[in-house]
Amino acid sequence: MSELKETAQELVGFARDAGADDAVVEVFDNRTNQVRYSNSRIDASNWWNLKHAHAFVAIGRRTLSTDLLDLGSAKATIESLVQGAKASPENSAYTGIASGRFKYRRGKADPKIVAMRSPTKHVHDAISAATREGATEVGGTLFVRHMRSGIASSGGAGAEHEGAALELSVRAFTQPEASGHALCCTHKLSGLDARDTGSRAGQLAVLAKDPAQGDVGKTDIILEPMFIGGLMHTTSYMLSAFYVEVGMSMFAKKIGKKVASDEVTLFDDPTMPSTSQRAFDHEGVPTKKTVMIKEGVLKTYLHDTSTAKRFKTKSTGNAGPYVPIGFDPPQAPQPFHPVLEPGDWSVEEIIADTKNGLYLNNTWYTRYQSYSRGDFSTIPRDAILKIEDGRIVGAVKSIRVSDNMLSLWKNVDALSKSTEEIFWWDEAAPPSTLPTMRVRGMNITRSS
Numbered sequence: 310m311s312e313l314k315e316t317a318q319e320l321v322g323f324a325r326d327a328g329a330d331d332a333v334v335e336v337f338d339n340r341t342n343q344v345r346y347s348n349s350r351i352d353a354s355n356w357w358n359l360k361h362a363h364a365f366v367a368i369g370r371r372t373l374s375t376d377l378l379d380l381g382s383a384k385a386t387i388e389s390l391v392q393g394a395k396a397s398p399e400n401s402a403y404t405g406i407a408s409g410r411f412k413y414r415r416g417k418a419d420p421k422i423v424a425m426r427s428p429t430k431h432v433h434d435a436i437s438a439a440t441r442e443g444a445t446e447v448g449g450t451l452f453v454r455h456m457r458s459g460i461a462s463s464g465g466a467g468a469e470h471e472g473a474a475l476e477l478s479v480r481a482f483t484q485p486e487a488s489g490h491a492l493c494c495t496h497k498l499s500g501l502d503a504r505d506t507g508s509r510a511g512q513l514a515v516l517a518k519d520p521a522q523g524d525v526g527k528t529d530i531i532l533e534p535m536f537i538g539g540l541m542h543t544t545s546y547m548l549s550a551f552y553v554e555v556g557m558s559m560f561a562k563k564i565g566k567k568v569a570s571d572e573v574t575l576f577d578d579p580t581m582p583s584t585s586q587r588a589f590d591h592e593g594v595p596t597k598k599t600v601m602i603k604e605g606v607l608k609t610y611l612h613d614t615s616t617a618k619r620f621k622t623k624s625t626g627n628a629g630p631y632v633p634i635g636f637d638p639p640q641a642p643q644p645f646h647p648v649l650e651p652g653d654w655s656v657e658e659i660i661a662d663t664k665n666g667l668y669l670n671n672t673w674y675t676r677y678q679s680y681s682r683g684d685f686s687t688i689p690r691d692a693i694l695k696i697e698d699g700r701i702v703g704a705v706k707s708i709r710v711s712d713n714m715l716s717l718w719k720n721v722d723a724l725s726k727s728t729e730e731i732f733w734w735d736e737a738a739p740p741s742t743l744p745t746m747r748v749r750g751m752n753i754t755r756s757s
Contacts, residue, residue: 313338313459314469316380317362321461323384324366327391331367331406333462333631335591336360336380340455344429347448349436351429363591365631365640366391367406370399374631374639402554402640404615406592407624408464413588413595414580418473421498423455428475435479435507442511444481444489452476454584466593474584475501476732480691481510486520486706489513490671490691492535494730494740496584513670513692516701523693523705527750529666530710531659531696534729537746538737539672539687541647544714545577545739547680548601549627550616551641559683559715560607568607569718572652575602577611577627579645583730585740587645592628596645599625605719611642635735647741652724656745659723661699663747668694668701672710673736683714688756709756723747 317334324332338360345353364387365374373394377383432451439447452474459469477493491509495501532540547558560568569575578598579587589595592613600608612620613628629643637643660668670692678684687710694701725745732740 311469313457314461314467315459317459317461318467320362320364320383320387321463323387324364324391325463327388329366329368329391329394329463331463333365333406333460333466333592334362335458335460336362338457342425342428342453344432344451346432346436346450349440349447351432354429363630363632364390366394367403368394370401370403371395371397372400372403373397376632402615404618406462406464407466407594407614411466411468411593411595413468416470416472416586416588418455418471419497422453422473422475425453425498428453431477431501431503434503435477438504438507439479439481439511439514442481442508443483443515444511446482447479447507447510449478449480450476460589460593462593464593466589468589468593470588472496472584472586476584477501477503477506478733479507479510481507481514483514483518487514487517487704488691489517490535492729492731492733494584494732496582496586516694517692517704520693520704520706523667523708523753523755525708525753525755528753529663529747529749530751531663531666531668532746532748533670534731534743534745535671535733535737536669536689537649537743538731538733538741539675540714540717541649541741541743542736542738543675543677543685544718545644545647545741548611548644549642550610550612550620551638553610554616557680559681560610561681563607564609566607567605567719568715569602569605570721571605572721572724573602573605573718574600574650576600576648576650577644577646578648581646581648581742583646583740583742584732585646590626590628591630594624594626594628596626599627611644613640613642615640616642644739646739649724649741649743649746651726651728651744654723654725656725656727659725659745659747660696660701662723663696663699666696667705667753668692668696685714686711686754707756709754710751711754712752717748717751720749720751721746722749
């Protein structure tokens with residue numbers, strides 16, 4: 310795999326020869342197999358390989374970056390990039406890249422995932438298991454990923470990393486408005502349990518049958534890891550120093566203050582074995598575990614070299630990509646693998662301890678009326694189950710959670726000891742490891 314790091318080093322050399330003061334190049338070689346299924350049948354299987362590079366150059370505070378899709382013409386592209394940077398306006402937020410002699414952990418992909426060529430058996434197992442539980446239709450996706458990358462910088466970074474991932478999503482239906490959704494995300498083939506994932510989706514779909522219009526008002530809610538993953542998408546990004554600086558964070562000016570209940574300890578840990586494990590950030594700084602919230606108190610934001618200088622602290626090894634990806638802005642510190650520390654409850658104990666409330670399987674369309682205050686709403690989807698006297702007694706539909714995100718985290722009073730790795734589409738991203746969680750007194754409104 311050393312050729313990726315060597316290619317990155319060569320491209321950094323081209324940039325320096327062309328006049329760049331700073332340069333960072335990350336080269337990627339990713340293989341993906343997607344199996345898509347609907348109506349309980351596989352309807353597509355796709356393979357693709359993508360080898361490309363992210364390149365960043367700076368001349369003083371004049372910066373420019375690009376995604377090189379044709380590495381055969383990389384030298385000419387890098388030279389043009391440097392010329393473009395010379396003509397660019399100054400970037401006042403840029404204060405340089407990390408420099409030094411870095412030590413890295415070596416990542417290794419599960420060879421059994423790398424060798425997979427026919428993953429459809431696992432899809433059939435998931436469909437069969439959901440059907441045995443009572444599902445009438447089953448759909449979803451299975452992604453098989455092998456990721457390789459190498460990075461180099463003019464500051465002295467030079468490393469490579471390899472990883473693999475399996476991401477199984479199973480959505481089962483018993484009625485048009487009765488569904489259950491389950492995931493299995495793992496970095497090892499031995500961690501993939503397609504039958505259990507399919508069974509879980511089918512069980513939830515059965516419990517979700519014949520939903521009635523949900524009541525509005527304050528109620529306790531129990532959130533599955535997939536639901537929390539949707540909330541973690543915005544919560545963890547608001548812990549980036551970039552979002553604090555641009556006024557899109559409810560955590561601004563709250564370092565050292567209480568932002569959640571005592572039950573909540575949240576950290577970012579790209580070093581732990583997971584589908585998003587990585588040895589270095591996109592600047593080449595070695596990654597590490599960073600505690601962001603400890604027992605409800607905000608400890609730090611996520612930083613790259615530039616934001617750390619402005620905040621008079623150190624980089625947390627969370628530099629984001631130098632080119633825009635999806636809706637994410639370039640050069641913004643980002644979480645890689647948020648982890649919500651588990652509690653000491655079983656899921657069954659949390660349900661039994663809840664007199665009246667809702668058990669929520671999943672959510673989407675989380676939107677903010679005010680990022681700086683944390684006012685939000687989100688629409689539960691799939692199984693929305695009603696709890697009375699500690700028992701699930703039926704299902705509801707057409708509701709929305711409309712409240713304040715800081716209030717939500719401050720009202721957490723129970724966390725399960727079991728956790729799941731969660732990653733689903735853009736709704737539950739980045740990959741995270743989460744327990745089941747109870748939140749007291751959340752506001753429920755009717756969805757239109």
